[in-house]
Amino acid sequence: MVDLLLIRGNIFTPIDDGKPKTLKRMDELAHIEDGAIAVKDGIIVDMGKTDDLLKKHRDAKSIVDASFKAVLPGFVDPHTHALFVGTREKEFDMRLSGKSYMEILKAGGGILNTVKRLRSATVEQLKDELKKRIRTFFEYGTTTLEVKSGYGLDFENEIKMLKAIELAKRETPMDIVATFIGAHAIPQEFKDKKDEYVELVINKMIPFVAEHKLAEFVDVFCEEGVYSPEETLRIIEAGLKHSLKAKIHADEIASIGCSELSLKTKLSSCDHLLKITESGIEALRRSGTMATLLPITAFSLKEGFADARRLIDSGVGVALATDFNPGSSYSESMPFAIGLAVLGMGLTPREAIVASTLNSAYVLGREKQVGSLEVGKQADFVLLKENSYLFIPYHVGVNPVHSVYKRGERVFSADC
Ligand code: NIG
Ligand code: FE
Numbered sequence: 001m002v003d004l005l006l007i008r009g010n011i012f013t014p015i016d017d018g019k020p021k022t023l024k025r026m027d028e029l030a031h032i033e034d035g036a037i038a039v040k041d042g043i044i045v046d047m048g049k050t051d052d053l054l055k056k057h058r059d060a061k062s063i064v065d066a067s068f069k070a071v072l073p074g075f076v077d078p079h080t081h082a083l084f085v086g087t088r089e090k091e092f093d094m095r096l097s098g099k100s101y102m103e104i105l106k107a108g109g110g111i112l113n114t115v116k117r118l119r120s121a122t123v124e125q126l127k128d129e130l131k132k133r134i135r136t137f138f139e140y141g142t143t144t145l146e147v148k149s150g151y152g153l154d155f156e157n158e159i160k161m162l163k164a165i166e167l168a169k170r171e172t173p174m175d176i177v178a179t180f181i182g183a184h185a186i187p188q189e190f191k192d193k194k195d196e197y198v199e200l201v202i203n204k205m206i207p208f209v210a211e212h213k214l215a216e217f218v219d220v221f222c223e224e225g226v227y228s229p230e231e232t233l234r235i236i237e238a239g240l241k242h243s244l245k246a247k248i249h250a251d252e253i254a255s256i257g258c259s260e261l262s263l264k265t266k267l268s269s270c271d272h273l274l275k276i277t278e279s280g281i282e283a284l285r286r287s288g289t290m291a292t293l294l295p296i297t298a299f300s301l302k303e304g305f306a307d308a309r310r311l312i313d314s315g316v317g318v319a320l321a322t323d324f325n326p327g328s329s330y331s332e333s334m335p336f337a338i339g340l341a342v343l344g345m346g347l348t349p350r351e352a353i354v355a356s357t358l359n360s361a362y363v364l365g366r367e368k369q370v371g372s373l374e375v376g377k378q379a380d381f382v383l384l385k386e387n388s389y390l391f392i393p394y395h396v397g398v399n400p401v402h403s404v405y406k407r408g409e410r411v412f413s414a415d416c
Helices: 023-027 052-058 087-096 101-106 113-121 123-139 155-171 194-211 228-239 259-263 278-287 295-300 308-313 334-346 350-354 358-364
Strands: 006-015 030-040 043-049 062-065 068-073 075-077 142-148 175-183 217-222 245-250 269-272 289-292 318-320 381-384 402-406 409-413
Touching: 006 052, 023 308, 023 350, 030 052, 043 269, 062 259, 075 350, 075 358, 087 101, 087 278, 087 409, 101 318, 113 155, 123 142, 123 155, 123 402, 123 409, 142 358, 155 175, 155 194, 175 228, 194 228, 217 259, 228 245, 228 259, 259 269, 259 278, 278 402, 289 308, 289 358, 295 334, 308 318, 318 334, 318 358, 334 350, 350 358
Parallel strands: 006 062, 006 068, 075 142, 142 175, 175 217, 217 245, 245 269, 269 289, 289 318
Antiparallel strands: 006 030, 030 043, 068 381, 381 402, 402 409
């Protein structure tokens, strides 16, 4: 007997064929009209036409009628800084009057502003902040979420962040993937001795994080005036040596050869890429590294979007994320990221859905569990208010999500 039978859904999903979607395959979604999904123990055990599944699973413990609304896989958001204390709306105002993101950071604001506030919070407070935000992520259809450290910038506080993420993971149904980004900025105390901080990250933080399984990924803000490609490479290699997977912030503000690192080391993804050059694109294509694009950040920084068309048309696998953080992207909404990807970056609506589900699951190494609606995968799905995924970019700026199911349990409904 199945636990849940979803019927009369207009189901749209990528079909996993063992690798991230690239080129024309990124523009395809399978469609089951009047479709049904049967769920047992949180896993999809059957899919097909409503009439067929009703015959087979008439005794389902619960039947949910989707009333022909669109049903999609839950979104996988593979790049967020969702754990922080305090917001930075005054800096937002400063940026609107002409100060740049990097000027604010260099003056001790930006990431360093959040660091000051985070260091005085307890693990419990941090966990509660994250849990509160997870409710909003569910509301916008995200069912798998990457969360980074990076606002501690010393051993104690980076570990405190990762422990808070671990606690939140246990106390909410959200699938959370933790990333250690001790090299997110240069801490004030190491302003004139960055080398020493890099050593600390490599020799103390990474071994501890790996040994205690506090993160799956290591990340670095590879950027002019922050961490150079050489420093980034050393940190990434240290992470890989300790069995962490690696991803980097690359070519966000200046192009200094960060994406090109994908030819020298094993990266799961290069993220941002607003300023990627031809040689960077070539490096991603040749190394098979995914590009995770963060259109809300470009939009909020009032920068040009990443050249998504060029990346996709060159054969690079593209994923989308929110980059949710208090500085450059204060939005938890994957539907908004999809809207911008379609209307600002020239992705087709289907490419944008694939980039937000299956391809982003590949970035996080979760493609066997999530990212598409197929038998054997987790029953993580989103019911929209309308009958087509097209309403996500079309009805832009408005939440298109009607309800959200995580492993077959409803975690959000717009009706209640
Ligand atoms: O991805 N660029 C570095 N990190 C974040 C911003 C974090 C912050 O400003 O608090 C980003 O944009
Ligand atoms: Fe980021």
